[in-house]
Amino acid sequence: MQIVLDNLPRLLRGLGVTLQLTIGGFLMGLLIGTVIAVFRVSPVKPLRIVGAAYVSTMVNSPLIFLVFLAYYGGPKLGALLTNFQCALVAVGLYLGGYMSEALRSGFNAVSNGQAEAARAIGLTFGQTLMHVILPQALRSSIGPLAVLLNANYRNVAVAGIIGVAEVVKAGSDLADETARQYPFFVFSFLVFMVLGFTTAALAGWLDNRVAIKR
Amino acid sequence: MTSLSSWLLDVKPSKPGELQITEELGPRGRRRALIGTVAATGLVLAAALWIVRRFQAKGQFAPELWRPFRQWAIWRFLLLGLGQTLKAASVALVFALTLGIVLAMWRASSPKRKRIPATMFTEIFRACALVLLIKFSFFQLPKTPGFRGWTLGTYAFVAVVSGLTFYYSTVFAEVIRSGIRSLPKGQSEAALAIGLTETRAMRLVILPQALRRALPNIFTQSASLLKDTSLGVFVTYSELLSRAKIVGEFSSNFLQSFVVAGFMYIVVVAILTSTANRLQIRQARSSR
Amino acid sequence: MTDTASSPLIVVDKLDKWFGDHHVLKDINLVVARGEVVVVIGPSGSGKSTLCRCINRLERFQKGSITIDGATLPEEGKELAALRADVGMVFQSFNLFAHKTIVENVMLGPVKVRGMDKASAKVKAMGLLERVGIGDKANRHPAELSGGQQQRAAIARALAMDPKVMLFDEPTSALDPEMVNEVLDVMLELASQGMTMVVVTHEMGFARSAANRVVFMDDGRLVEIATPNEFFDNPKSDRARDFLSKIL
Numbered sequence: 029m030q031i032v033l034d035n036l037p038r039l040l041r042g043l044g045v046t047l048q049l050t051i052g053g054f055l056m057g058l059l060i061g062t063v064i065a066v067f068r069v070s071p072v073k074p075l076r077i078v079g080a081a082y083v084s085t086m087v088n089s090p091l092i093f094l095v096f097l098a099y100y101g102g103p104k105l106g107a108l109l110t111n112f113q114c115a116l117v118a119v120g121l122y123l124g125g126y127m128s129e130a131l132r133s134g135f136n137a138v139s140n141g142q143a144e145a146a147r148a149i150g151l152t153f154g155q156t157l158m159h160v161i162l163p164q165a166l167r168s169s170i171g172p173l174a175v176l177l178n179a180n181y182r183n184v185a186v187a188g189i190i191g192v193a194e195v196v197k198a199g200s201d202l203a204d205e206t207a208r209q210y211p212f213f214v215f216s217f218l219v220f221m222v223l224g225f226t227t228a229a230l231a232g233w234l235d236n237r238v239a240i241k242r
Numbered sequence: 243m244t245s246l247s248s249w250l251l252d253v254k255p256s257k258p259g260e261l262q263i264t265e266e267l268g269p270r271g272r273r274r275a276l277i278g279t280v281a282a283t284g285l286v287l288a289a290a291l292w293i294v295r296r297f298q299a300k301g302q303f304a305p306e307l308w309r310p311f312r313q314w315a316i317w318r319f320l321l322l323g324l325g326q327t328l329k330a331a332s333v334a335l336v337f338a339l340t341l342g343i344v345l346a347m348w349r350a351s352s353p354k355r356k357r358i359p360a361t362m363f364t365e366i367f368r369a370c371a372l373v374l375l376i377k378f379s380f381f382q383l384p385k386t387p388g389f390r391g392w393t394l395g396t397y398a399f400v401a402v403v404s405g406l407t408f409y410y411s412t413v414f415a416e417v418i419r420s421g422i423r424s425l426p427k428g429q430s431e432a433a434l435a436i437g438l439t440e441t442r443a444m445r446l447v448i449l450p451q452a453l454r455r456a457l458p459n460i461f462t463q464s465a466s467l468l469k470d471t472s473l474g475v476f477v478t479y480s481e482l483l484s485r486a487k488i489v490g491e492f493s494s495n496f497l498q499s500f501v502v503a504g505f506m507y508i509v510v511v512a513i514l515t516s517t518a519n520r521l522q523i524r525q526a527r528s529s530r
Numbered sequence: 531m532t533d534t535a536s537s538p539l540i541v542v543d544k545l546d547k548w549f550g551d552h553h554v555l556k557d558i559n560l561v562v563a564r565g566e567v568v569v570v571i572g573p574s575g576s577g578k579s580t581l582c583r584c585i586n587r588l589e590r591f592q593k594g595s596i597t598i599d600g601a602t603l604p605e606e607g608k609e610l611a612a613l614r615a616d617v618g619m620v621f622q623s624f625n626l627f628a629h630k631t632i633v634e635n636v637m638l639g640p641v642k643v644r645g646m647d648k649a650s651a652k653v654k655a656m657g658l659l660e661r662v663g664i665g666d667k668a669n670r671h672p673a674e675l676s677g678g679q680q681q682r683a684a685i686a687r688a689l690a691m692d693p694k695v696m697l698f699d700e701p702t703s704a705l706d707p708e709m710v711n712e713v714l715d716v717m718l719e720l721a722s723q724g725m726t727m728v729v730v731t732h733e734m735g736f737a738r739s740a741a742n743r744v745v746f747m748d749d750g751r752l753v754e755i756a757t758p759n760e761f762f763d764n765p766k767s768d769r770a771r772d773f774l775s776k777i778l
Contacts, residue, residue, distance in 0.1 A: 071263075071264055071267070072278045072279045073279060074282045075282050075286075084508075084512065088469075088511040089504055089507055089508055090469035090470065090472040092475065092483065093483055096483070096487070096496075097497075097501075101496075101497045104300050104497050105293075105300070135261055135263075138261050140262055143261065143265075153264065157263075165261075185372075185374065186373060186473065188476075196371060200377065213377075213381070217374060220371050221366070221369045221370070224370075
C-alpha cells in the first residue's frame with residue numbers, strides 16, 4: 029500500500045475530478061431536468077413532444093456514447109471544449125433526462141384534490157403552484173433524485189475513456205506507470221465504497237427529514 | 243382549423259396518476275395556450291434549423307462523410323458489433339437475474355448463514371463502479387488458475403459478462419427484494435400456515451408474485467445492463483460502440499458513425515424500456 | 531347593498547353539462563336563497579356531485595349560467611379565484627394540505643387571498659378550530675388526525691374565508707360510521723347560525739333535520755324539489771319513491 033500513499037496527491041486530484049463531475053453533472057442535470065419536466069407537463073403540445081423526445085433519447089443511450097458524441101461532435105458544432113467540459117456536458121444532458129422523470133414523478137405524487145382544495149379557497153394558479161403543489165412535489169422528488177446522485181458518482185467513471193483524469197483513470201495510469209496493479213484497484217474499490225455509503229446515508233437522512241407524513 | 247387547434251392544445255383531463263396542473267382552460271386560457279403553442283412550435287423549428295445550419299456550415303452533411311454508409315461492409319461491421327453487444331448482454335442478463343433471485347431469496351430467509359453473506363455481497367458490489375469491475379476482471383482473469391490461455395477476445399467477453407453479472411445481480415436482488423416487501427404479509431403467513439417450509443414457501447408462493455410485481459423494474463434494469471455493455475471499450479471488447487469508433491477512425495467521420503451507432507442503441511434499448519413502461523401501466527391499472 | 535336579504539344567493543339557470551358524449555347534467559334550474567340549507571340527494575351517477583362542483587367552477591359546463599350573489603360566475607383567472615374565495619367548499623376526501631400543520635392549513639387562505647397579517651390570521655384560525663372542536667390539534671399534521679377531525683379541520687379552513695355560501699360534496703361519505711356524527715354536528719351548528727349551505731349527501735337524517743329544501747336528482751335531472759317532510763313522507767315522483775324505498 030506504500031505505493032498508493034506515495035502517489036496520493038495524484039489520486040486525490042483524480043478523486044476531485046470525479047466529485048466535480050458527479051456534483052457538477054448533477055446540478056446541470058437538475059437544471060436541464062427542470063426545464064424538460066416543465067415542458068412535459070405544460071399544456072403546449074410541441075413542448076410536450078420535445079420533452080418526451082429528449083427523455084427518450086437520453087434514457088435509451090449509454091452515457092459513454094454521449095461522452096463520445098460530445099467529444100467528437102462538439103468541435104463540429106464549433107464549440108471548443110476541454111475533455112472535462114465534454115464529459116460534464118454529456119453527464120449533464122444524460123442526467124437531465126432521468127431527472128425530469130424523477131421530478132415528474134414527484135409532481136404526480138401530489139393528489140389532484142390538493143390542487144382543487146387550493147383553488148376552492150381562492151388561490152390563483154401561481155399561488156396554488158407555489159404554496160401547495162411545488163412544496164409537496166419537491167419533497168416527493170427527493171427520494172428519486174437522491175438515487176440518481178448515488179448512481180452518478182459511479183457513472184462518471186466512463187469519462188476516463190476520453191482522457192479525463194478522474195479517479196479510476198488516475199489509478200489505472202499510475203498502475204501502468206508503476207507496473208503495480210493491485211494497490212490501485214483496491215484504492216479505487218475503497219473510494220467507491222465510501223462514496224456509495226455516504227451518498228446512500230445522505231439520501232436516507234434527507235428523505236427522512238423532508239418526507240411528508242401521509 | 244378548430245380540430246388542429248384542439249389537437250395542438252389537447253389539455254386532456256389527466257390520466258389517473260397524473261397531476262392536473264392547470265384546470266380545464268376557459269376561453270381566455272385556451273387562446274393563451276394556442277398562442278403559446280404556435281410560438282413554441284416556431285421556436286423549436288427555429289432551433290432545429292439553426293443546428294442543421296451549423297452542421298452544414300461545418301460540412302457535416304457532406305456526402306463523403308456519409309458515403310461509407312453506402313457500403314454493406316460497414317453496416318455488417320457495425321451490425322456484428324450490435325450482435326456482440328446483444329450476446330454479452332443476454333449472457334450477463336441470465337447470470338445476473340439468476341444470481342439476483344438467489345441473493346434476494348437468501349436475504350429474505352431467516353438462517354443467518356444465508357442472510358449475512360447475501361447482504362454482504364449485495365452491499366459490497368452495489369457500491370462498485372462497473373468500469374472498475376470490468377477492468378479488474380480483465381486484468382485478473384488471465385492470472386487466475388483455470389482461466390489461462392484464452393484469446394484476448396474471450397477474455398474481453400468474459401470480463402464484460404462477469405463485471406455486468408456481479409454488479410447487476412445486486413441490482414436485480416434489490417428490485418426483487420422490494421417486490422417481496424411489497425407483498426402483503428398475509429401471503430407468507432398463509433404459506434407457512436399450510437405447512438410449507440420457509441424455502442418452499444419462498445419458491446412456490448412469494449417469489450412468483452414478487453417477480454411479477456418487479457417485472458417492469460427488471461425490464462428497466464435490463465435496459466441499463468444492455469447500455470452498459472458499451473463499457474467493453476475499456477477492455478477492447480469489440481461491441482457496437484468500439485466498432486463505431488473504429489469506423490470513425492477508418493473513414494474520418496466520427497460524428498456520423500456515432501450517430502448511426504447511437505441510433506441503433508436507442509432503438510434496441512427503447513424496446514426494453516417501452517416494454518417496461520407498458521408493464522408498469524398495465525400493473526397500475528389492474529391493481530385499482 | 532339594498533335588498534340583499536331577499537335576493538337569491540345562487541341562481542342556476544338552464545345548466546347543461548356534457549362529459550364527452552355523456553350528458554351528465556340536463557337542464558338544471560335551481561335557486562338557493564340566502565340562509566337556506568339545500569340538501570341534494572340521489573343515486574350514484576345522478577350528477578349531484580358534478581352540480582355542486584359546477585357552482586364554484588371546479589367543473590365546467592357547456593350551457594346555461596350560474597349567478598352567485600348577483601354576479602355571473604367568472605370563466606377563469608383572477609376573477610374566478612376571487613369568487614371562489616367567497617364560496618367555501620368541503621370535499622369528500624378532505625384534501626387538507628398534507629405538508630402544512632392544521633393551523634397553517636386554516637391560515638393559508640386568509641393570509642394569501644385576503645391579505646391578512648399572520649398574527650390576526652392565527653387568532654382567527656385558532657378560534658375556528660376551537661369552534662369545530664379540534665383546537666388542541668392545531669400544530670399537528672393532517673396525517674396525525676382521524677378522518678372526522680380532518681374533515682372538521684377542512685370545514686374550519688373553508689370558514690376562515692368568511693364565505694357567503696358553503697358547498698359540501700359528500701362530506702361524510704369517506705368517514706368511518708362513528709365519526710360521521712361529529713362532522714354532522716358541526717354542519718348542523720353552521721346551519722342553525724344562518725349559513726347558506728348546499729349539501730350533497732347520503733345522510734337522510736341530516737336532510738330531514740337541517741334542510742329547508744331537499745333536491746332529488748336522478749340521471750342528471752332535477753326530479754323533485756320539496757321540503758324535507760313533503761319529500762320523505764309524501765314523494766311525488768316514482769323515481770323518488772323508488773329511491774326512498776331502497777334506502778330507508
